[in-house]
Amino acid sequence: MxxxxxxxxxxxxxxxxxxxxxxxxxxxxxxxxxxxxxxxxxxxxxxxxxxxxxxxxxxxxxxxxxxxxxxxxxxxxxxxxxxxxxxxxxxxxxxxxxxxxxxxxxxxxxxxxxxxxxxxxxxxxxxxxxxxxxxxxxxxxxxxxxxxxxxxxxxxxxxxxxxxxxxxxxxxxxxxxxxxxxxxxxxxxxxxxxxxxxxxxxxxxxxxxxxxxxxxxxxxxxxTPSVQHPLTVEHAPFGGPRTTADGRVDRDFLDHVAATAARAHAEALDADPTVDALVFVPGVAEVEAVAGRVAALAPDTEVRVLHGRQEPADQDAALAGRADPAVPRVVVATAVAESSLTVPGVRLVIDSGLAREPRRDRGRGITGLATVQASRAAADQRAGRAARLGPGTAVRCHTAAALGAAPAAPTPALAVADLASVVLAFAVWGAPGGDGLVLPEDPPADAMAAAERTLASLDAVDTDGRITPHGTVLAELPLDPPLGHALLRAAPLTGPRSAAEATAALALDLRAPGADLEALVAALRDGRHPEAGRWRREADRLERLARRHAHRAPETREPDEPGPAATATARRHPAGLVAALAFPAWIARRAGEEGAYLLASGTRAALPRDAVGGGLAGQEWLAVAEVARVAGDAAGTGAAIRAAAPIDRPLAELAGAGLRRTEDTAEWRGDRLTGRRVDRLGALVLAETPAPVAPDAAAQAVRVALAADGLARFDPSGRAERLRRRVHLLHRVLGAPWPDLSDATLPGLDALVDGLAADLAAGRSLTRLDAEALLRGALPWPEAGRLDELAPERLPVPSGRGVVVDYPAVHEDTPPVVAAKLQEFFGARVTPAVADGREPVVLHLLSPAGRPLAVTADLPSFWAGPYAQVRAENRGRYPKHPWPEDPAAAEPTDRTNRRAR
Structure with missing residues (x-):
């Protein structure tokens, strides 16, 4: 040009x-x-x-x-x-x-x-x-x-x-x-x-x-009102799912789209030989597949493809109209043809109904493209392409119900994509975090926070979110911030050309055969890949940028220069270094099962089946550049590695230096805690050695055990649990200062946790821990001195005996219970109560043989009414025990008549 x-x-x-x-x-x-x-x-x-x-x-x-x-x-x-x-x-x-x-x-x-x-x-x-x-x-x-x-x-x-x-x-x-x-x-x-x-x-x-x-x-x-010509919409649904369990477009469905396009176009040509067809599919791979099938089904038709990765001359040819007016045309396109473009001659649209949109798995930190049902707005735009030049027809390869259940509009990238580039632009603008700026809609707060953490790890922003000199350079590069950072950081280690080639392959989002990035770069370099020309131009441009900004490259994170081992591996595996520098959280280590890996982020992922036996098979360490959530097997991980390159431990440590940390941990072995010192790269364990149990690690282990097992883990006798129930009842009835000892708050009792941790760190066995005493240490003072008065372990009954009070569990909103023989309550004119008389006790009145006779929380009412029936039914069964007509005036006893005399 x-x-x-x-x-x-x-x-x-x-x-x-x-x-x-x-x-x-x-x-x-x-x-x-x-x-x-x-x-x-x-x-x-x-x-x-x-x-x-x-x-x-x-x-x-x-x-x-x-x-x-x-x-x-x-x-x-x-x-x-x-x-x-x-x-x-x-x-x-x-x-x-x-x-x-x-x-x-x-x-x-x-x-x-x-x-x-x-x-x-x-x-x-x-x-x-x-x-x-x-x-x-x-x-x-x-x-x-x-x-x-x-x-x-x-x-x-x-x-x-x-x-x-x-x-x-x-x-x-x-x-x-x-x-x-x-x-x-x-x-x-x-x-x-x-x-x-x-x-x-x-x-x-x-x-x-x-x-x-x-x-x-x-x-x-x-x-401006719409001025479309009449449009006829038809449906030609596929008989099965359009996508596979791992998120790919089903091959049989693509055959169906191609057959539908060939058939519908043939019928349209019978009525009007000037009609051309436009077929919408979600991605480049699907464009090539459907175009090949249509060409085979309609050999007398000119079949063109249209997508964003084409050479400009090929795009121009797709948009230029028929080369020969007598030869009909079918153009197979991605969403690039939805708007802004008019393809001459098109009055028939075949729509797969699928779209490729960014999606973010917040739990796993995975962001990528997902194949989804196209929105209703996108479907309308696609169909409308058939009615721009005259009356047209749109054939949708799905049911009307599928479209009816689709969202009204495509999901905005702002809501689902990685926002590192957005946060970087705001920082360069002088508005860290977007302060004072108004976007078309507010972005997710967690996604913005994640982007800020990513940029901080790249040294692109400081702790306040303000731009750094390195961040200014990254904003000038036509790359996502992680890739720009990787290019500048890798260039001194691999050479600018090797770094540029690997970065270009990732920036152009080219599919790696068998997920192997090194194989992809080799195919591009040798011209065996269909997009080698576009890649080479991008690599040339990035090489120039790397050389131009060489003096502004970030310093290494380590106090010393990379060692010989890391430098040698970097030159052997430039694609691995670039991927690891761009996505350090996705540095991966083999995790046992064939093809399964643990990523530094903590996510588990697996190589695809076509990678087994390839260049990545059996590699201990990988630098992963693309990972996608899938519903299929993926070695049971739920995530598939789409692109990766081999690295070794020195290179992993070099690229993941910002994730490196040493921590003291404690783990249970029987009833004792043992200490370990763990060297980690994110979630990946590099080394671990025995170490004394640190108090902080012990406290954390106690909290975990309390959250998982409750107090019973430290209370084999059950005395601490009984104390906990007594205190919690006072919290429920009397309120402050009696603490809440429910399951949700128990792990937060600092006195309990720190006390247990101190004992555990001293090497004491759990069987000798006095959890009750530790729990008493968490009680308020001086109110704790009235605990036995307000919530006694044993409640005196009229017979003079102290009876154990069964306090409810902390998750139950029920009164405490006392169970004793009915005769022991003779003479009582009020119902026993605890908590300063505010919580009546439920009485389980037992027979002389210890069997239940009645349950009451109102003893005077029981004497005045139901007692007569209980007396009539039981005086003959238990003749040796007293059954007076007026129990409220009788002497309480736990003895028989003879022993009472």
Missing amino acids: STSSASHSTPDLRAALAAASARLGADLAFSASLPALEAALDARAGAVVHAPPGTGKTTAVPPAVALWLARRAESGGEGGRVLVTQPRRVAVRAAWRRLHGAVADALGPESGPDTGRLPDAVVGYAVRGDAVGRGASAVEFVTPGLLLRRLLGDPGLEGVGAVVLDEVHERDLDTDVLFALLADLRQLRPELALTAMSATLDADALAARWATGMGEDPVPVVR
Whole structure:
């Protein structure tokens, strides 16, 4: 592509843009909304545009905003360039191509380098590794990531008069961050015109959030109604699950999609030979598989593929229409074709109904792409592609019920992705943690905290979340922070080229055969991989960056330089070093079962079956770069290793230095504690040796035992448990200062835990521990002196005997119980009670033989009523024992009549 530019006058620019806008907008529905957009820009220098797919907002708005800026400049206001974001590089180039062609037509045949009238001066684009216009065009299309890096490097956006964020409904991370930072910039540059365009989002809510970020009145919303042609929706569901247990797309389902596409296209061609078909599948592998099957089923059809990893020329060919008007076409695409792109001739859409979205397993710390049912909004956008040019048909390869159960819109990346890049951008902006910034929605607090920890481990931010010099460098690199860190750190050890090659393979997210990253890099280097060309260009670029920033690379974490063993391994396994430096929490060690590993994060994962017998098989240590949660076997771990490279222990220790720690632990062996000193790399044990039981380790062991087994672990006689029940009843009835001794709070009793720990650390056997005495040490003083009075172990009954009180367990809200012979309560006119008389005791009245006769918590009522029936039934059964008619006036006794005399 040409990168030259030429000076041009404002009349030339305005005339070219005006002519191009008129030419492009003649048939666009959004053209009718341009006056409303201009009015919004006049009033607020900003707007939210809500326009359904196919209305032409991407084509009509950029030149209209540029013309509005030109008019403002002629009136004495600020002019400047217009930057327009598109979420994908293919969409950037497609949008540029439409406007650039119209401008070239408007300038006429006399335009060119010799005339000084270049279309590139009016409209250009910039994506990673490719650009037109040298960043000086009046309208420039860019990816959100590229604009974000420009903004962080030039926080004032010097020379820019307007920014248009297109396709904000896709909610990618870079667009969300730009949404927040541009609103913040607007407070310093109120003349900066901002426009956000969405096809599906709630425009009013988006406008309100943006206004809050700008600190201004509500941002105007400009709407355009849908103008789609009639659309027929049909269903051709698959007879089984579309995905396998390990999260992959079922091969039989892909056969079904291909067969459905071939059949539906053949039927459409019978009615209209000009109809072309567009097939949606979730990823690149599925695109290639379905395209191959369609080509076999329809040999007279031109089959093209369209996805983000293609070479630009191949993408252009997919978007160019039929090469031969007589040969029908089928384009198999990923979600890149959902919005912003128009594929010529398409009036038939075949939709697999699947999408690939980021997901984060918070429990395991795993973030990756998952294959899910596409949202209803995405399904509508896909189907709408068939009705852009005329009446169309969409065939969905799933049931209507599956779509009905789908979410309304795709899950925003902000809610499920790793947010390290977001937190890094905020830190560079001077707003650690996003303080004062307003995103389209609030991010999860735990994900933000995890991202801050990740950046701190990379030395990208300090303890207060502020950017460090190393973090500033990472923000300049077109890489996720962990990969940028790995590139800069690995380059001095492996050489810049080897580090760049491994980093490029990871950055491009290329699938590793058998999960083996080294095999992937070897295939790319030898040209045996289909994406070797794209990888080589990326590796070249990263090598230049590594050399440029070599003097700014972070220092090693160790006090000394890496040893010879680590350096030698690094040169043998550069992919392993890069992966380990980027993802130290995923450094893994073999965990017994074949193919199973324990990661430094504590997660267990397993190699896929196709890796068994490959280069990773039997490796003791691995540097894992991708791990995904799966529902299948995965050696029983629930997580599968998708990409990894071999390393050894010295390299693991080098890369995981930030996870290294030594801790004293204690473990139970019978009724005694033994101490161990453990050298760890995260959850991985490097070495352990016997050591004295440290008090802290003993206390922790006691807490664990209490949480698992309760007090019984230390109370073989049960006396401590009986004391605990007495105290807890006083807590329930009388309240403070009597402590809560429930199961939930017992491990937190510092006096108990520290006392037990001290004894255990002294080597005393559990069988000789006085848990009751330790528990008494946790009681309040001086109230503890009244314990036997308020909650006695034995309660005196009228016969004069002390009877054991059965206090309820701490989780039971029931009164205490006293069980004794009925005759022992003769003469009692009140029911016994504890806790200063506030808690009546339930009496279990027994026969002379010890069998239950009655239960009462109101002894006077029992004497006055039920006693007569009990007396009548039992006086003949127990004639040697007294059964007076008036028990309240009788003498209590625990003897027979003869012994009583």
